[in-house]
Amino acid sequence: MRVTNLVSKTSRTFPADEEAKNAQLLIRAGYIHKEMAGVYSFLPLGFRVLEKIKNIVREEMNSVGGQEVMMSVLQPKDIWQKTDRWDDKKVDNWFKTKLVNGTEVGVGLTHEEPIIDSIGDFLKSYKDLPKIVYQIQNKFRNELRAKSGLFRGREFLMKDMYSFASSQEQHIEIYENIVKAYFKVYERLGLGEVTYRTYADGGIFTKRFSDEFQTISPIGEDTIYLDREKGIAINEEIMSDENLAKMGLDKQKLEKVKAVEVGNTFHLETKYTDALDVYFSDKNGNQQSIIMGCYGIGISRLMGVIAEHFSDDKGLNWPKNIAPYSVYLSFIGQDEELKKTAEDLYEKLTDQKIEVLFDDRDARPSEKLTDSELLGIPFRIIVNKGTLSDGVLEFKQRSKTDLEHLSFEEIINRLK
């Protein structure tokens, strides 16, 4: 992509009411546009990052047997009344709207009820279980305040997965497989080493804890207590001697750290399946309850977390698996030959299937370098007079300070 063709541009400003650093950076770099508090649009660069995160999540969810679906946003009242989650007094962050004939409908904030309603007819026998389905779709939550940028939106992109099992053993096997898949996701997103499985409140339907996946970061809004040796943490909210005993954690060994939640998994037991009258017949023909789990990863939230977590005072700094482009390429100097060399290089890199953002503007050097840092593209290649006469190129990693002088072949090896 040529910078002169790209729809977005960088900017020094952001909306005055934008308090969150992640959104400030992403707006300035032209990745997103603020529609209202907690609602953002994704411009081409932001869309590319979202798609890359989506595809990593999708691959890992497929690898544990998840089947992808797309549920509707508009929600009929009746299925939510069966689980007692329609009333605004019970669930206080619904967006609701009306059909022309006055019928109230919900705007999807989660999808346990509709997924059970959609596939319940296919889960009649023990032979039909287990099943795992997921979707990656916008969710809508009517948050009173929405000041955290992509961390907590009124509209946000989420991967939500649901599992259905015929026994506790089957459920736990699936649940633990999905936990492993979550860690593969965080690994691929560059967060693997700083993300911990964290015990959290399980809700009123289960005696089990739920799990949060918490990334240690100074930008975190949560506080967790971490046992580094065991690689396990506990959310401050449920910190008690009784709970520590249940988890086998020793208070003395725990380290208090700030963390940001990048996923969660819940045991729903049979609460929702029972409420929607969905049962299966076991081997003896007896009717049994279906055990359900649900598993969330906020895709747009992760984009915000990663944007902010890896940023520095110069701008964004994407992990290479999800950067919108791998390479920022430009030339510095007036000589026509420099631009022509950069053009040739753009073609050669593209031929090698390397995703290049080619800054083909005749802009001031400082403007180009400032933009390249704000945009956070992992690798930068600059053609200039000095390097060109030596037959090399200036190569820099966004996350490092040193400039290297490498041949084209050396650069290709670095990038692959």
Added chain:
Amino acid sequence: MRVTNLVSKTSRTFPADEEAKNAQLLIRAGYIHKEMAGVYSFLPLGFRVLEKIKNIVREEMNSVGGQEVMMSVLQPKDIWQKTDRWDDKKVDNWFKTKLVNGTEVGVGLTHEEPIIDSIGDFLKSYKDLPKIVYQIQNKFRNELRAKSGLFRGREFLMKDMYSFASSQEQHIEIYENIVKAYFKVYERLGLGEVTYRTYADGGIFTKRFSDEFQTISPIGEDTIYLDREKGIAINEEIMSDENLAKMGLDKQKLEKVKAVEVGNTFHLETKYTDALDVYFSDKNGNQQSIIMGCYGIGISRLMGVIAEHFSDDKGLNWPKNIAPYSVYLSFIGQDEELKKTAEDLYEKLTDQKIEVLFDDRDARPSEKLTDSELLGIPFRIIVNKGTLSDGVLEFKQRSKTDLEHLSFEEIINRLK
């Protein structure tokens, strides 16, 4: 995918209030689930078809320079007031909802206003034009009646593209390029030979006609008059001697046919860009209006159209580019060797990157064959005793009646 693992199952029934044949078929085959009138969820098979249509549309939109974005569903009132499209008396199919603080917000039914608002700041100079952006996203329209299945939904998946040009010449060049891309889409979807560019009402902002892309089909809800020789049609709604003269069409040569709309393109002139105060500076530094075009393809509608258009009394019949799987594979007979041969074949076909739906059920032959036809998978391979002893397999195309007996190698050649 094994049929025993697949979340959905076929069924002989559909909801009593489902009048549309496309939805009846897709529900019976387990592709979609009806949430309410005009609102459907897409189960794994349906999701795969949607994704394949999306990817074809995406590739062709990228090929004309479209940059993909994702706008928000939730819409702030102010930008729509500027174009006078907020008031329910002006636009009667909005879904609206409210933030906790009482602020009214819209649920996106189209995206001219937000796209101009999002990228207007990047279109300040003639050098910034032209630009083309698009998205593939759910749209929401509060239709009074929604009885046509996927043809006209209250919630539906749409590709909407917007172009911005600095002159009429630039606009028309883009517009005609996009028309060509639309035909490539229909070609790849198997509708190329029966889809015609059709003049339609251009709206009140332009003297130009808009274009509809109409597929000739007995299931069509529109009537068009077709000049086969010229490959151009005119919608009955604007059929007049005056319009025919403008188009250079001869009334005597026109053929009246039923057709279904599978896309449309509009000249918006400067109506919306002017209303939102987005202008560019020309080479002389003078402020000029930006000429806008918009271009829609209903992705879920296309799925419904294709499902119904190609169907027969036995069920669906997908064009091979968008079928959820290319091959339906099964075995008929009790012998364990038959099942084992089919298992081996499943592995071998999958190794060849062929997408196979393997019916591994021990079900009655009639049930398997009926299901394979209802599901509409383009090619069917059956292992049975007779063919096996001859060292061949039974091969059938969904769209043909004859059975063939082919070796594995011959089948691979047919599929590639």
